[in-house]
Amino acid sequence: MSTPPHIESIRLRQVNLPPKVVRTDAIQSFVTQETLLLTLRCSDGIEGTGYAYTIGTGGSSVLALLKDHLAPRLLGRNPLHLEAIWKDLFYSTHATAVGAITSLALACVDTALWDWRARKLNLPLWQLLGGAQARVPVYTTEGGWLHLSADELVDQTLAAKAEGFRGAKIKVGRPHVSEDVARLSAVRAAVGSGFEIMTDANQGFNRPEVVRRAAAFEGLDLAWLEEPLPAEDVAGHRQLREHTPIPIAVGESMYHLSQFREYLEQGACSIVQPDVARIGGITPWVKVAHLAEGFNVPVCPHFLMELHVSLCAGVPNAAWVEYIPQLDDITTSRIRVEGGYAYPPDTPGLGLEWDWPVIGKRQIADVKIDH
Numbered sequence: 445m446s447t448p449p450h451i452e453s454i455r456l457r458q459v460n461l462p463p464k465v466v467r468t469d470a471i472q473s474f475v476t477q478e479t480l481l482l483t484l485r486c487s488d489g490i491e492g493t494g495y496a497y498t499i500g501t502g503g504s505s506v507l508a509l510l511k512d513h514l515a516p517r518l519l520g521r522n523p524l525h526l527e528a529i530w531k532d533l534f535y536s537t538h539a540t541a542v543g544a545i546t547s548l549a550l551a552c553v554d555t556a557l558w559d560w561r562a563r564k565l566n567l568p569l570w571q572l573l574g575g576a577q578a579r580v581p582v583y584t585t586e587g588g589w590l591h592l593s594a595d596e597l598v599d600q601t602l603a604a605k606a607e608g609f610r611g612a613k614i615k616v617g618r619p620h621v622s623e624d625v626a627r628l629s630a631v632r633a634a635v636g637s638g639f640e641i642m643t644d645a646n647q648g649f650n651r652p653e654v655v656r657r658a659a660a661f662e663g664l665d666l667a668w669l670e671e672p673l674p675a676e677d678v679a680g681h682r683q684l685r686e687h688t689p690i691p692i693a694v695g696e697s698m699y700h701l702s703q704f705r706e707y708l709e710q711g712a713c714s715i716v717q718p719d720v721a722r723i724g725g726i727t728p729w730v731k732v733a734h735l736a737e738g739f740n741v742p743v744c745p746h747f748l749m750e751l752h753v754s755l756c757a758g759v760p761n762a763a764w765v766e767y768i769p770q771l772d773d774i775t776t777s778r779i780r781v782e783g784g785y786a787y788p789p790d791t792p793g794l795g796l797e798w799d800w801p802v803i804g805k806r807q808i809a810d811v812k813i814d815h
C-alpha cells in the first residue's frame with residue numbers, strides 16, 4: 445500500500461467584497477462580504493481550497509481562530525480522514541462552540557478537504573456526493589430588498605421572470621402589515637400564477653405579529669415564509685405552523701446539526717435552509733440534508749450558490765438554489781443558469797476556479813502555516 449497522504453502546509457487569505465446591490469432586510473444591512481479562503485497543500489502535490497464568509501463582522505476573528513488554533517492541528521493529518529478531523533477540531537474548540545465564528549472556521553477547513561478529495565478522485569463534487577440530480581431549479585434573491593418600493597419590486601420581479609427564473613424572494617417586515625400585503629399583492633398581480641414568490645422576515649417578528657402577518661399573506665400563494673421568528677424560538681415556529689398553511693423555512697441562522705434535528709423533531713419547519721459556511725462545511729451540510737430527507741422535508745440552502753449548486757445536485761431532496769452571485773469578483777468560473785435551472789460544474793473539485801492574481805491584489809490578509 446502506498447504511503448498515505450498528509451497535509452503539509454496551509455495558507456489563509458481574506459478578501460473583502462462589496463455587495464453588487466444595496467441589501468437590506470428586517471434586521472440588518474449587508475455591508476461587505478468578508479471572504480476567508482483556506483488552501484491546504486498535501487504530500488501528493490494536490491491542493492484543496494475552501495472558503496467561508498461573513499456579511500461584514502467577524503472575518504478577522506475567523507482568521508485568528510484558524511491561524512492560532514485550527515490550522516496548526518491540521519499539519520500532518522491524513523486529508524482522507526475528514527470526519528475524524530472535523531470532530532477533532534470541533535472538540536478542540538469546545539469552549540467556543542457551537543458558535544458562528546467556530547463554524548465558519550470549520551467550514552473553511554472542511555470545504556478545502558472536500559475540494560482536495562474531489563480533485564484527488566478526479567470527480568465533480570455533485571457526483572462525489574451522490575449525483576442525485578443534474579440540474580436544480582433556481583430562484584433569485586438579487587432583489588426584493590426591504591427598502592424597495594412596490595413598483596420597484598414589480599419591475600425587478602418581472603425582469604427576473606423574463607430572464608427565466610422560476611421564483612423570486614421578497615423581504616417582509618415593513619412597519620405595518622398592510623405595507624407587506626400591498627407589496628406582495630402588487631408582485632403577485634404582476635407575475636400571475638405559476639411563478640413562485642418566496643418571502644423572508646429575517647427573524648423580525650414576534651409570536652403574535654407573525655400569526656397576524658401569516659394570516660394576511662394567505663391567498664397570495666407564497667412558496668414559503670422564511671425565518672419568521674428568532675431562530676432560537678423553536679416552539680414559536682411550531683405554533684405558527686399550526687396557524688398557517690404557508691410553508692415555514694428556517695436554517696440560515698443555525699450553526700450545528702443538532703439545531704436542525706430539534707426543528708425537525710418538533711415539526712417546527714417545512715423547509716430547511718442550511719448554509720454550508722455557517723453549519724461548518726460540507727460534512728455537516730450533507731447530514732442536515734439527509735436528516736431532512738428522513739422527515740420528507742426539502743432542503744433549499746441559504747446563499748453561497750456557487751457551492752450550493754453542487755450540494756443540491758448531490759442530494760435527492762434539494763428543491764431550490766438561491767441565486768445571488770457572490771464570488772464573481774474573485775473567480776473565473778461561472779454557474780450555468782438556463783431555463784430556470786442551475787447546473788453544477790462538472791470540473792473536479794468544488795468546481796470553483798479562483799482568480800489568484802486578483803485575489804493577490806485584493807487580499808487584506810495572507811498567512812502561511814507549515815512545520
Ligand code: MG
Pocket residue numbers: 644646670671696746
Ligand atoms: Mg433569509
